[in-house]
Amino acid sequence: MIYLQDGKRLLGVALRIVRERQLAEDVLHDAFVNIWRKAHTFDVNSGEGRGWVYSVVRYQALNVVRNRERETQVDEEALESMDAAQLDHLSDAFELKHDLGRLHDCLSALDLPRRNSLLYAYVDGCSHREIAERLNSPVGTVKAWIRRGLTALRECMG
Template sequence: MADGDRQALQTVYEMTSAKLFGICFRILGDAEEAEDALQEVYVSLWRRAGSFDPDRASPISWLASFARNRAIDRLRSARRSRDTAPIEAAANVGDDRPSAFAVAAQTEEETRLHRCLDTLEEHSRVSIRTAFFDGLTYSQLAGRAEVPLGTMKSWIRRGLQQLRACLEA
């Protein structure tokens, strides 16, 4: 083959193509890509047949390294072209997360709300938190606290008025 004998290339191809295709396919995971890589292997082999040194490797090991390296090169090239986009495309990438300013503002509001809740009388504070966070009705709250329904409504109404005044201040 080093002397340009096409028949020698055909013989080498017939004896090694299945194994080399397997190497390419295992690395690339795509039959078409593996076939393209295999073709490049034999083209490269045709051009570099004279550089084969039987003292360094067996013929199949030498060919297998050709196939492995070519497949890895194709894989890296495909990743680079797939992963790279122009910088201008970054402007159109949406981010669903709230901005740092929005998070800070919400944290500040939550802190104010909890601070204001802490200023309420305990029965109003517990009733409001339970009503809003646990979803209990006035009747259920009154039953838990063992107070008349009207008393529970008054505690919550007065507590909400105090809460509003504190938050508006």
């Protein structure tokens, strides 16, 4: 019943936040699942049910946006430079371990800010902003460290 009455407006709330129709529809679906599961937590003394439903949709959409900001975009050049032949030879566990050892050596050769930027981005999944906060550096500098670090790794792993 809630969906029939307010579904279009709730979709509009999600769409204004996530800015993609398909993603907004997913947000609305997940929000209604959460509403169904957590209906027992709603306190009638704290306000109207409609306001609670709207807040659940809003928070679901904001969480999606936050999670997407944390995703690190992979450099397209790096993806293109990795061809199938390079990946096929990693099928042997010994060769994989050898290449991981090379990666460790190449990472060790990087200066500390570049190495930490890469590790925070690709291991911890931090956004550029989060890395900048951790390293107490400007976001533009962090982006440059990551870009230059990837270039150096590509050359080293060559």
